[in-house]
Each structure stands twice: as structure tokens, then as C-alpha cells.
Amino acid sequence: MLSFDTNGEFSQNYKFLIGSILPRPIAVVSTLNEDGSNNLAPFSFFTAVSAKPMIIAFSPLIRSATGKPKDTPTNILRSKEFVINIVSESIADKINLCSTELPYGEDEFAFSGLTPIDSSIVGPKRIKESLIHFECKFRDRLNYGDEPGCGQIITGEVVKVHVDESVYENGRINTKKLNPVARGAGNDWFRATDVFEMERLMKAQIQK
Ligand SMILES: Cc1cc2nc3c(=O)[nH]c(=O)nc-3n(C[C@H](O)[C@H](O)[C@H](O)COP(=O)(O)O)c2cc1C
Numbered sequence: 001m002l003s004f005d006t007n008g009e010f011s012q013n014y015k016f017l018i019g020s021i022l023p024r025p026i027a028v029v030s031t032l033n034e035d036g037s038n039n040l041a042p043f044s045f046f047t048a049v050s051a052k053p054m055i056i057a058f059s060p061l062i063r064s065a066t067g068k069p070k071d072t073p074t075n076i077l078r079s080k081e082f083v084i085n086i087v088s089e090s091i092a093d094k095i096n097l098c099s100t101e102l103p104y105g106e107d108e109f110a111f112s113g114l115t116p117i118d119s120s121i122v123g124p125k126r127i128k129e130s131l132i133h134f135e136c137k138f139r140d141r142l143n144y145g146d147e148p149g150c151g152q153i154i155t156g157e158v159v160k161v162h163v164d165e166s167v168y169e170n171g172r173i174n175t176k177k178l179n180p181v182a183r184g185a186g187n188d189w190f191r192a193t194d195v196f197e198m199e200r201l202m203k204a205q206i207q208k
Pocket of ligand 1: 026039040041042043044045046059060061062069070071072073095096098099100101102183
């Protein structure tokens, strides 16, 4: 087995993370810029944290090219609000366009061809073409440094969820109909078209 120390180049660590922790779900985070314009960016360092209160977390890294923070955390730390939109395969190419590093204040909705719609509680817009939206109020930030590649955990309390009727059946989200995509290493993406089921043994069954 090969072994590596983690105190070298950040890019080596980064490649190891994205090649090992996968498929990663994608949060497309909508925020408002200081002038009120829209900002949209995908983040695959993303997970659920708590069911009640409903908390989700993602991690924007410091930009490797400039050593500066990304626009998304800057906007969240100022306005304390954001929306997380879930990515189905039908909009994957447009979401990929949202990751383009546009100058601050340029609207990624317009750039990608996605449609902004009002949220019910927070200021940032939702993506009309996305089938699930989480309206979030900023909760916590854990920062791991200010050098290129340093990450931070941003958590949000979900104050409203929205789901398209087409993917919602008997109180559950139908994975096949949602048809989400996920991120792999490099430019790899995953489809969720080969899902399999496995029942968990419960305590009562083990004791039989
Ligand atoms: C599918 C996908 C997932 C991404 N995940 C992350 C991530 O978890 N963390 C991160 O810092 N950048 C991630 N990026 C890159 C950001 O989306 C990109 O830097 C974007 O320009 C940031 O935009 P902002 O400056 O408006 O926040 C990802 C890009 C793509 C296409």
C-alpha cells in the first residue's frame, strides 16, 4: 500500500480527497451580492448534519488561483442567508456553467440560462429548474485557515423546503424521478441510475 504525508502541496491532498470521497452530492448555493444581484455556485463538499433542527453544511475552499475567499461565503457572512438547490441530470450542464469564476456581481443565473424565482422566507432566489430547494439561515462557521486550499464549514438552518410535485410520492422523494447527479474526481460526474436496495438487520432479528 502507498502512504502519503499530508503536509506537502495542497493540490495533492485535494486530489486525494476528491478521488476517495465520492460520489459527492452537489449543493448549488444561491446568495445575494452586496448590490442585490444574484450569485450561484455549486459545492460538492456538502452534507446533511441534523434533522431537527434541520441543518446542512458545505465547504467553500479559499481560491487556489488568487488566495481569496469565494463570493458565496463572502455573501453568506454578510447577509446570513442562502438557498441550496439540488441538481438533477437535466440541469447538470447549466450547473457546471455556474462554477465559472465570473467577476464579483455578475449574475450566474443569467450566465447559465437558469431561472431565478423568489424564496418564501430568505432573500436569495431559488432555481426554478431545480426540483428541491432548501431556504437557509446562516448558523455557524468553522474556519481552517486563509491560504489557498483551506476550507471552512458553513452550516445553515433550513427554514423552508420546497419539492416539485413530480418527484414527491406518499411523503417520500422518488430517487428515480429526482434523477440526481453527483461529483467524482477531476471532471467526473455520477448518475444515480443504478440504485440497489439492502435491508438492515434490526436488533430483534439479530436476537432471534
Ligand atoms: C460540481 C462542482 C462542485 C464544486 N464543489 C466545490 C466545493 O465543494 N468547494 C469549493 O470551494 N468549490 C467547489 N467548486 C468550484 C466552485 O463552484 C467555483 O469556485 C465557483 O466559481 C465559486 O463561485 P463563487 O465565487 O460565486 O462562490 C465546485 C465546482 C463544481 C462544478
